[in-house]
Amino acid sequence: MSLTKVKEGLAILEVPQKVLNHITEKNEVFYNPVMAISRDLTVLLLRVFVREKDRPIKVADPLTASAIRAIRIIKEVPNVEKVFINDLSEKALDFAKHNLEINRIDPSKVELYNETAEVFLLKTKYYDYIDIDPFGSPVDFLDAVAKSLAHKGVAGFTATDTAPLSATYPKTCLRRYFAKPIENEFYHEVGLRILIKKIAEVFFQYDIPIEVLFSYSYKHHFRVFVKRYRGAKRTDEVFKTSVGYLLYCHKCLYRTTLPFTDFRSLDLRCPFCGHVLDWAGPLWIGNLWNTSYVEEMAKETANLPVSEETKKLLKVVLQESQLQTVGFYTSSALGKAFKLPSLPSKRELFKKLKAVPTHFSGEGFRTPLSHKEVIEKVKKMVGF
Ligand SMILES: C[S@@+](CC[C@H](N)C(=O)[O-])C[C@H]1O[C@@H](n2cnc3c(N)ncnc32)[C@H](O)[C@@H]1O
Ligand SMILES: [Zn+2]
Numbered sequence: 001m002s003l004t005k006v007k008e009g010l011a012i013l014e015v016p017q018k019v020l021n022h023i024t025e026k027n028e029v030f031y032n033p034v035m036a037i038s039r040d041l042t043v044l045l046l047r048v049f050v051r052e053k054d055r056p057i058k059v060a061d062p063l064t065a066s067a068i069r070a071i072r073i074i075k076e077v078p079n080v081e082k083v084f085i086n087d088l089s090e091k092a093l094d095f096a097k098h099n100l101e102i103n104r105i106d107p108s109k110v111e112l113y114n115e116t117a118e119v120f121l122l123k124t125k126y127y128d129y130i131d132i133d134p135f136g137s138p139v140d141f142l143d144a145v146a147k148s149l150a151h152k153g154v155a156g157f158t159a160t161d162t163a164p165l166s167a168t169y170p171k172t173c174l175r176r177y178f179a180k181p182i183e184n185e186f187y188h189e190v191g192l193r194i195l196i197k198k199i200a201e202v203f204f205q206y207d208i209p210i211e212v213l214f215s216y217s218y219k220h221h222f223r224v225f226v227k228r229y230r231g232a233k234r235t236d237e238v239f240k241t242s243v244g245y246l247l248y249c250h251k252c253l254y255r256t257t258l259p260f261t262d263f264r265s266l267d268l269r270c271p272f273c274g275h276v277l278d279w280a281g282p283l284w285i286g287n288l289w290n291t292s293y294v295e296e297m298a299k300e301t302a303n304l305p306v307s308e309e310t311k312k313l314l315k316v317v318l319q320e321s322q323l324q325t326v327g328f329y330t331s332s333a334l335g336k337a338f339k340l341p342s343l344p345s346k347r348e349l350f351k352k353l354k355a356v357p358t359h360f361s362g363e364g365f366r367t368p369l370s371h372k373e374v375i376e377k378v379k380k381m382v383g384f
Pocket of ligand 1: 064
């Protein structure tokens, strides 16, 4: 079989050309160059994470496919003791072994397994870092991750089922994530927050509180990195402040959040225009980023051959993470809702609304101003 060489980060990879021509789960081994951004960000985050540890870290790559992620972690992250590599597909594992060899990975740095990911994790626990990178949703693996992640360990989850999470298939979202998505200008952010709620819910049931270190949406995937801590009391506190509902007005774009247990204060009338409010959730209403992680990750881009896309995303998130509102505005949604005769320039909007950009949408922005102030100022900007 003729193999094609690919370079990504500090790794080289050999995969059949047809795997690159047509990217599908049916290939004998899966490799998607578009997901380099996910691997870049994993490596950058782990380079920051290892600094917290005074010992080498133990890593799991339970859905390894070509082993690209494991190879990059070993080559690009210092102080990695060992990466435990697993895939259910024997064919994928053959490619993984071949790629470990051509990258000259020291055999003492890896252990290979051919199990279903949950069994593999529970057999080989505990880990400082676990990477869950499945086809579709990560829900199958949440329980095993919660049970095999070491105290103060980090887990990275990919979800490619963005259609249910983002309201294209709301029934699937309800069934799979036990949450209602919403169709609005920040539906992707809502989808990501629903995914995080689901992860939190599984961890919380074992008295494991979590913190979101980094998260994003890019093309067809969501990705989130969470750090775990311990204790029922701390879990209660995180639950109280970070899980709730979004209330949203489709008429005037008003938005607010409601803590999960705060139904007594529920009012389904929009305080701005009187229209009936829609809702989404339960979802994560806590932070989407740990700002010092984002800052350190951005600095680390100078030390590694990461893609331009990764640098671009980090640059925006660096600004975005300074203002962690739930939801953002877009000029086109404002224009449509208020039938504005024209749209203000991006420059003016950002200046007058003290706004920061968002990686979720090129025309989106987060602002610290109240809804009333936003609407008044935007109308004034276009002389309406
Ligand atoms: C999306 S690919 C992983 C891609 C890889 N992490 C990367 O960065 O390129 C998912 C892999 O999971 C494997 N897989 C699917 N279900 C599994 C399961 N239950 N347990 C273990 N591996 C599984 C598939 O064979 C496939 O190789
Ligand atoms: Zn309203």
